[in-house]
Amino acid sequence: MGEEKPSHGGLGSLVSGVREVFESGRTREMEWRKAQLRGLIRLLTEEEEEIFDVLREDLGKHRGESFRDEVGVLVKSVRNTLNNLEKWAAPEKADTPLVSFPATAMVVPEPLGVVLIFSCWNLPLGLALEPLSGALAAGNAVVVKPSELSPSTAAFLAANIPRYLDAKAVKVVQGGPEVGEELMEHRWDKVLFTGSARVGRIIMKKAAEHLTPVALELGGKCPCIVDWLDSKRDSQIAVNRITGAKWSTCAGQACIAIDYLLVQEQFAPILIELLKSTVQRFFTKPENMARILNEKRFHRLTSLLEDQRVASSIVHGGHGDPNTLSIEPTVLLNPPLDSDIMTDEIFGPLLPIITVKKTEDSIAFLKSKPKPLAIYAFTNDEKLKQRIIAETSSGSVTFNDAIVQYGLDSVPFGGVGQSGFGQYHGKYSFELFSNRKAVLKRSFLIEFMFRYPPWDEYKVGMIRHVFNFNYVSLVLALLGLRR
Numbered sequence: 001m002g003e004e005k006p007s008h009g010g011l012g013s014l015v016s017g018v019r020e021v022f023e024s025g026r027t028r029e030m031e032w033r034k035a036q037l038r039g040l041i042r043l044l045t046e047e048e049e050e051i052f053d054v055l056r057e058d059l060g061k062h063r064g065e066s067f068r069d070e071v072g073v074l075v076k077s078v079r080n081t082l083n084n085l086e087k088w089a090a091p092e093k094a095d096t097p098l099v100s101f102p103a104t105a106m107v108v109p110e111p112l113g114v115v116l117i118f119s120c121w122n123l124p125l126g127l128a129l130e131p132l133s134g135a136l137a138a139g140n141a142v143v144v145k146p147s148e149l150s151p152s153t154a155a156f157l158a159a160n161i162p163r164y165l166d167a168k169a170v171k172v173v174q175g176g177p178e179v180g181e182e183l184m185e186h187r188w189d190k191v192l193f194t195g196s197a198r199v200g201r202i203i204m205k206k207a208a209e210h211l212t213p214v215a216l217e218l219g220g221k222c223p224c225i226v227d228w229l230d231s232k233r234d235s236q237i238a239v240n241r242i243t244g245a246k247w248s249t250c251a252g253q254a255c256i257a258i259d260y261l262l263v264q265e266q267f268a269p270i271l272i273e274l275l276k277s278t279v280q281r282f283f284t285k286p287e288n289m290a291r292i293l294n295e296k297r298f299h300r301l302t303s304l305l306e307d308q309r310v311a312s313s314i315v316h317g318g319h320g321d322p323n324t325l326s327i328e329p330t331v332l333l334n335p336p337l338d339s340d341i342m343t344d345e346i347f348g349p350l351l352p353i354i355t356v357k358k359t360e361d362s363i364a365f366l367k368s369k370p371k372p373l374a375i376y377a378f379t380n381d382e383k384l385k386q387r388i389i390a391e392t393s394s395g396s397v398t399f400n401d402a403i404v405q406y407g408l409d410s411v412p413f414g415g416v417g418q419s420g421f422g423q424y425h426g427k428y429s430f431e432l433f434s435n436r437k438a439v440l441k442r443s444f445l446i447e448f449m450f451r452y453p454p455w456d457e458y459k460v461g462m463i464r465h466v467f468n469f470n471y472v473s474l475v476l477a478l479l480g481l482r483r
């Protein structure tokens, strides 16, 4: 139901149909926007059980993980948008400088038009619906292209979005890269793409033909510094959070998963023991951890361990079962820095630990790498925290936890440099999908003739005073007492 079958030329009428709806003005109405957000909340709550089923089919996610990472966090986010929408959408009064006196100015957010959203398979519901909620809140018509690699969730979205949202203004198009390429032949007012840098480059090139603005939500290697933690309690809490972030969010297949740890040499043996015992406590049954997406991804991950130098650095786990597409939580100590596991994004349940002499040395290490989506650090040292904030660059920095920043509606989510650009979540989604239109209203009350030719030195002096914002000298100049 509601699914659009990709076919050559068929997408053209779909895209123009969505544009017609936008042109009709319907999506701009505040009531329409709120109805869509309420529809999203109903979709997420009424169809919760089916959502758990499709996420289990696609990725073997446990309903606990699915509720935490996809349904619960999303309902919270959409509610926040609904509660704040009128405030975000209201015109904002702006200062008017002397140069335009008398006047009033404001910033009026307006929808961009028709938005295309590409989502990724690892959080297949959230990465489609989180940006969708922002695009709808901003008053756009939207086409969503879910990843073909999570087909059950894609089919669920195609069947249910038309049931809960305005079926003419929001379309779901299923299919693989060829459908993505066909969609990119069309003109969009914004494209939000979540996925790999390789495809991100293709999207950006195609978007350039229509001068379409893009937001690229990419990945990379997110490092995590673990400082010496004096108290046993703090160390255990840190390891709970590292274990949860690395292995309980889609088995490490997350853009903001911890990719590797940077640990002070002396602390490494303690940390390894804590990681082993915590993994054993958290993953008592296989169903507590998601599986690897497919055979191709499974073999890519296991082949990272085939390098003899890497294999000999395994201190925990290392085994995978191709029949169930599961890989044990695996910890490695100092795999070579030039091995694939340390040069490529891991995107799976393998966790290298790289030791450093002093925790401060980690900062130089981070600065030598591309800017990641997230930097994590477990430390009680305030000076170290300040240095990380001041000296490194990343989409986000989180101290003493990991991944949870994704759930905050109050801070932007997005990358910088190689990890992408364009921030969303909460108000930042609304802004990403809006044009902040500058509106200036002048009056006919006063007319300053010095702004027009024929030029003379008096006029130039007057303009200088006006730009300098100095009322006293302006009055003196008007009275002819000062140039």
Ligand code: NAD
Binding pocket: 118, 119, 120, 121, 122, 123, 127, 145, 146, 147, 148, 175, 176, 177, 178, 179, 180, 181, 184, 194, 195, 196, 197, 199, 200, 202, 203, 217, 218, 219, 220, 254, 255, 256, 345, 347, 373, 415, 420
């Ligand atoms: P991908 O880049 O292969 O695919 C993403 C989307 O692009 C899919 O919908 C796919 O159908 C489409 N696509 C593929 N080829 C296309 C083409 N030629 N033209 C148009 N569309 C095309 O996805 P992947 O490599 O499996 O994704 C993993 C990457 O995504 C990782 O690097 C990860 O870090 C990143 N990621 C980032 C975020 C984030 O929010 N920043 C979230 C999840 C994943």
